[in-house]
Amino acid sequence: MKDQEASYQAQQFATRAGVTVRTLHHYDRLGLLKPSAYTGTGYRLYRESDLARLQQIVTLKYIGFSLQEIKTLLVQNGRDLATALRRQRKIINQKRRHLGMAVQAIEKAELVISSEAPDWEAFKKIIEVINMQNDMEWTRKYYSESATEKLAERATPEVIEQGQNDWAQLIKEVEAAVRDGEDPTSEKSRSLAARWSHLVRQFTGGDPEISAGLKKLYADQSNWPAHFQKPYSDEVEAFICAAAGKK
Amino acid sequence: MKDQEASYQAQQFATRAGVTVRTLHHYDRLGLLKPSAYTGTGYRLYRESDLARLQQIVTLKYIGFSLQEIKTLLVQNGRDLATALRRQRKIINQKRRHLGMAVQAIEKAELVISSEAPDWEAFKKIIEVINMQNDMEWTRKYYSESATEKLAERATPEVIEQGQNDWAQLIKEVEAAVRDGEDPTSEKSRSLAARWSHLVRQFTGGDPEISAGLKKLYADQSNWPAHFQKPYSDEVEAFICAAAGKK
DNA sequence: GCTTGCGCCTGACGTTACGTCAGAGTTTAG
DNA sequence: CTAAACTCTGACGTAACGTCAGGCGCAAGC
Numbered sequence: 036m037k038d039q040e041a042s043y044q045a046q047q048f049a050t051r052a053g054v055t056v057r058t059l060h061h062y063d064r065l066g067l068l069k070p071s072a073y074t075g076t077g078y079r080l081y082r083e084s085d086l087a088r089l090q091q092i093v094t095l096k097y098i099g100f101s102l103q104e105i106k107t108l109l110v111q112n113g114r115d116l117a118t119a120l121r122r123q124r125k126i127i128n129q130k131r132r133h134l135g136m137a138v139q140a141i142e143k144a145e146l147v148i149s150s151e152a153p154d155w156e157a158f159k160k161i162i163e164v165i166n167m168q169n170d171m172e173w174t175r176k177y178y179s180e181s182a183t184e185k186l187a188e189r190a191t192p193e194v195i196e197q198g199q200n201d202w203a204q205l206i207k208e209v210e211a212a213v214r215d216g217e218d219p220t221s222e223k224s225r226s227l228a229a230r231w232s233h234l235v236r237q238f239t240g241g242d243p244e245i246s247a248g249l250k251k252l253y254a255d256q257s258n259w260p261a262h263f264q265k266p267y268s269d270e271v272e273a274f275i276c277a278a279a280g281k282k
Numbered sequence: 283m284k285d286q287e288a289s290y291q292a293q294q295f296a297t298r299a300g301v302t303v304r305t306l307h308h309y310d311r312l313g314l315l316k317p318s319a320y321t322g323t324g325y326r327l328y329r330e331s332d333l334a335r336l337q338q339i340v341t342l343k344y345i346g347f348s349l350q351e352i353k354t355l356l357v358q359n360g361r362d363l364a365t366a367l368r369r370q371r372k373i374i375n376q377k378r379r380h381l382g383m384a385v386q387a388i389e390k391a392e393l394v395i396s397s398e399a400p401d402w403e404a405f406k407k408i409i410e411v412i413n414m415q416n417d418m419e420w421t422r423k424y425y426s427e428s429a430t431e432k433l434a435e436r437a438t439p440e441v442i443e444q445g446q447n448d449w450a451q452l453i454k455e456v457e458a459a460v461r462d463g464e465d466p467t468s469e470k471s472r473s474l475a476a477r478w479s480h481l482v483r484q485f486t487g488g489d490p491e492i493s494a495g496l497k498k499l500y501a502d503q504s505n506w507p508a509h510f511q512k513p514y515s516d517e518v519e520a521f522i523c524a525a526a527g528k529k
Numbered sequence: 530g531c532t533t534g535c536g537c538c539t540g541a542c543g544t545t546a547c548g549t550c551a552g553a554g555t556t557t558a559g
Numbered sequence: 560c561t562a563a564a565c566t567c568t569g570a571c572g573t574a575a576c577g578t579c580a581g582g583c584g585c586a587a588g589c
Contacts, residue, residue, distance in 0.1 A: 094387075094408075097387070098384050098388055098391075099381075099384055116395060117392065117395050117396065120388050120391055120392050121392070123388060124385055124388045124392070127381050127385050127388070128385060130381055131378055131381045131382065131385070134374050134377055134378045134381070135378065137344060137345050137346060138371060138374050138375060138378070140341075140344070140345060141345055141367050141370060141371045141374070142371070144367055145364065145368070145371070148363060148364050148367070149364065161341075
């Protein structure tokens with residue numbers, strides 16, 4: 036006839052679980068975690084079973100699920116959980132890459148600021164580079180889902196930076212060639228065109244889905260955000276087309 | 283007498299910068315980016331110089347600063363920026379580690395769910411492990427700032443897991459020794475104590491700052507969150523102390 | 530029996546960086 | 560001159576609580 040299980044009031048219970056009382060109120064209101072009993076005067080009473088559920092909630096939150104998602108996940112056992120986890124893992128990895136690039140950006144900025152005089156101009160250049168990385172985002176709508184995934188997997192900050200350097204270098208050389216009135220059919224021009232398509236292939240990784248996305252992306256230039264400048268001039272493009280023998 | 287610089291209306295300008303009109307309104311109200319002019323009817327007019335500032339804002343946001351922080355950073359040039367960047371880098375790295383552990387947790391959970399039957403019990407164990415990783419958080423207040431950093435740098439998910447396994451194994455053995463009434467002065471007991479202190483040293487990495495923090499942490503047991511159980515019983519602790527020859 | 534002090538309760542507003550209407554005026558092309 | 564397209568200013572919504580504020584509940588000391 037005695038209480039066969041100890042029960043805790045809000046503060047005790049919250050402390051045991053490492054959360055605040057207010058959080059308990061919140062979860063109660065959301066229907067996410069109702070105390071197993073109330074006293075006549077409205078005090079919340081929690082028991083061990085509640086603790087288990089609360090820990091599950093905390094864990095799922097740690098993994099990054101919203102309280103809404105957690106609520107449904109705790110009802111539907113198993114099957115849905117697997118898909119949810121997969122999705123969540125991808126989302127997290129995405130965020131991690133984002134943060135990785137942010138760190139890279141900061142490190143670069145720190146380097147510039149510390150070594151030279153606090154040069155606002157140099158900082159601006161970094162800004163541009165970062166923005167270009169940001170632009171990965173809006174281009175995603177051109178790629179199929181699996182292509183996006185593949186791209187994201189390979190797109191470590193180092194790879195991105197290397198690619199940008201390579202392109203910058205090549206474009207500079209082509210610009211010089213254009214200025215010099217180089218004949219697009221010359222040996223040198225063909226070499227440039229070869230390097231160009233090599234970089235393109237390096238980006239696509241030979242993947243047809245990525246190639247298709249890239250094509251769509253470039254076909255739709257009129258709809259680009261317009262703050263995104265094609266990194267080379269029309270003359271350069273024409274020159275490369277000519278050198279590559281495309282019309 | 284003509285407009286010597288083109289000016290853009292909200293939509294055009296927003297598109298150029300890759301943000302929405304609403305964002306411009308928002309920044310305007312916050313005083314973060316005022317358009318360089320308004321028409322008589324209240325329309326916002328932006329120019330190139332505004333675009334530069336907006337891009338800076340976007341970049342700083344990308345790095346993870348809040349709009350408030352950005353506002354002050356854009357006023358104070360240089361000096362403060364350096365400190366802010368350093369702080370921000372640490373914060374981001376922290377978040378990245380968090381996400382890394384979350385991914386690890388998910389992968390483990392996926393493994394359990396897919397291989398065996400969707401076992402809720404097994405999942406619970408994972409939950410506990412994750413929660414222990416979470417507990418890194420509240421312990422931070424015991425460590426000096428530099429100690430926290432050093433710890434964070436070494437605390438990859440793999441290392442944490444390995445450490446937990448090692449401890450679990452050792453504690454199990456000590457518990458067995460206690461049950462068997464093993465003499466704390468015996469050869470075997472001393473060996474256990476040696477392994478114990480080895481694991482402690484492995485954790486501290488021989489760093490005096492970390493050691494100091496750990497000491498403070500254990501000295502303050504009465505203030506622990508209480509949902510954090512010391513992973514070994516008092517008997518185990520006493521046994522080890524005896525075996526190590528401490529009073 | 531009453532006060533003191535601590536803990537509990539329920540709103541209700543604050544936070545961040547905008548998104549999303551709603552209602553109303555402006556500009557422009559036809 | 561009208562319809563389409565663009566703009567403006569509020570005002571409320573979002574996620575997950577934190578932070579008061581006002582009002583009981585409860586055990587202990589007077």
